[in-house]
Amino acid sequence: MTKLGELQLETVMDSVIDGIFMTNLQGDILSFNISATQIFGYRKEEVLGKNITFLIPRSEQAKYFKYLHNVTDEKIAQLYRKPCRTGIELLALKKDASEFPLELSISVLPADEVVLCTVRDISERKQADLSIKSYVEHIETIMDTVLDGLITIDMKGVIHGFNTAAENIFGYRARDVIGRNVKMLMPEPYQSEHDSYLNNYHTTGDKKIIGVGREITGRRSSGHLFPLELGVNEMTVQGKTMFVGTVRDISERKAAEIAIDTYIRKLQISNSELDQFAYIASHDLKEPLRGLANNALFLEEDHAGSLGSEGLRRISRIRFLCTRMEKLVDSLLYYSRLGRQDLAIEEVDLNALIDNVAELTLPEETTQSVELLIPSPLPRVTCDKPRVSELFRNLISNAVKYNKCPRKQIEIGVKASMNPHTNVLENRVFYVKDNGIGIDACFFEDVFRIFKRLNEEDDAVRGTGVGLTFVKKIVERHSGHIWVESELGHGSCFNFTLKLGE
């Protein structure tokens, strides 16, 4: 080549953005363009005449020469008159001895036995690839650590991603399902529905289940069907619409729900059978009881003379016990009715209701010695008015009955309090508090039992032991709880919730 030709070639080489240099077949550098000097950090005069191996770390040199050998192979050389399109990536050395990734393609000019190398520093691209790789690995790690199954599908339903949780749920390995249609994870009719859903989405863009969780049936690799909760979200990956399904195996939850339902149904049946039993038993008991009372009366009327005073006292005792028994049977009947009858629900002003109850419950002569206090107005409640009146009637009359103070005090109010049945702080707990004889803590549960009386020996306050049982039933029918706080000799406080309207 003439001197002018060499100069022209050098000018052309220097104007190229890629690094270009030429070597002879032994690898001695013949020319080196400006971009190459920038890539490697050497000045031209520092590299000219040196062997290319000083630009390539020892570990990469075999790779380079193998490539060179392939390209110089005669047949290939025929083809590669132009710069080789199929380059390689290898590590190269800068002047400061740092290694960097390089893309290199060579072509051989057989006539001149010259090797033309085109090089490009691909550090940035590699860095970007690395960050994408680590990002993808990061996402994959997250996907594999979440407890829910995550399944990624494309618009045709083909599975692209299947995390570890999904593997555990369905019993397939990711490699067994990736590339297959997601329908394989569901039985009919979901399979067909899924096709028509995707078709519909294709044609109308209508996203029926995106963002909406729903319960469907899944199919495990074993063929077993199981209930699962599915949430679907849409995303765009490299311009393509993809869907991510979040799946959760809810077999255990469903089984628990079914068990609870069955339990509740059994309880309801046994409750209504008990109510039924109480009703029938008390009805049947009443007849012989009346007969007993009548016969005692006849004896008293017809044979008073021959019975003597002791006989008459006993007859009168029989009649008293018959009346008492009748009251108990009536209470039992009423109790069973309380459990069976539908409630008549309405919005009730508790202040008016209590005024009314107090007027009827606190006889005029006792009002002098009974003080009823309502510290602040009571709220309106959704309840069965006659039943709740009865509830307050029982609590108020007990507060008076079981009270030996000359000045009996009853306080009715509403407060926030911990519900010991649920261990939850309730905002609206009603209470009826008195300064009466109080209740021993060991009877806090018993007082609500039917026919349970704590002061049986005291004839003056003889009750039937059913009042609090009714109260409890009424509270329960209003979805509430009742509990008592008291200290013997220091009054009692009955607390309850009414939760129908809440």
Ligand code: ADP
């Ligand atoms: P009764 O009043 O007819 O006996 P209850 O079911 O209303 O039946 O009450 C059950 C028992 O609880 C009563 O016998 C009484 O011993 C006790 N009791 C109820 N309320 C109070 C109260 N406010 N203070 C003290 N003891 C009470």
